[in-house]
Amino acid sequence: MTSLPTLFDVYRAQRTIRSLIVNTPLISSPDLAESTGARSVHLKLECLQNTGAFKVRGAANKILNLTEEEKKKGVITFSTGNHGRAVAYVAGKTEIRAVVCLSEHVADYRAEAIRKLGAEVSIKGKSQDEAEENYRRLMAERDLVPVVPFDDPMIIAGQGTIALEILSEIPDVDILMIQLSGGGLLAGIAMAAKSINPGIHVVGLSLTQSPAMIESLKAGRPVPVKEKDSIADSLLGGIGADNRYTLALVDRFVDEHLKIGEEEIKDAMFTVFLRHRLVVEGAAAVGVAALEKRMMDVSGKKVVALLSGSSIDPGQYVRILERRLGARRGRN
């Protein structure tokens, strides 16, 4: 299949994955609406999704659409964590063998979460690229079926189901603010939303220090990025040298791109806790960061920002909160 996924594929995905996902809440954030001048701001809580992130949508759509023969062989993937966990979860529920390849860079608690779901974890390499090499070798050696993290029509269509849920609750939404790394999430949501209403303004949110897709869009081809640490580790990594789908879809359907910095993200994680008592990982908070720091004009608009996941090291999370609570106390 080389053609790009369409809205029809997203509707089909919605039926396919229904039993493995939850229709996550869409809550209003009156404080953010007031501070930005927006007509309304809503947060879509994929941080409450099964496995702690939206990735289960794409993984479920991909795995449930495999042939019986492919299901018997088992699946393999590489991931910074949330995709690996999603694949392990879906494979566990459907009794399919799964191998998840991680780099040494990935936090221990993430590897442990994947093992707990019954998947085999293979940790090798200093970078995401080296983890990918290990993945290719094991795939060939053991004849496993690949489930890639983002550049696959089934994955993209699965993530796109988020747009259907948002539009069923707020059909006249003006602006969607969605995180962007490999682009499966943004490609699916942007394609589905714009196919339903071309007037919706779709904003992609990348990391200032690792804007792989933005660089690739400028170059007109996939550009590799140097790996750095980030509080939003789920947004690290490139778009793949042989990218076939997400670059084209993001280019076609996304209206605006913003880059978010580390301190802005941490501030937004604190805001999400303070205003909504929700725990989110760094990647999830970029939309709130963009709104809070007034990076774009949303006055009079109905805005939805996605909180994409909750996978964060508890110690790291508590330190972020403590520093900001201390700063607030200092001011009082």
Ligand SMILES: *Cc1c(COP(=O)(O)O)cnc(C)c1O
């Ligand atoms: C994977 C992920 C993203 C980015 O999704 P892409 O499809 O790679 O662009 C954003 N947030 C979280 C929590 C993720 O796990």
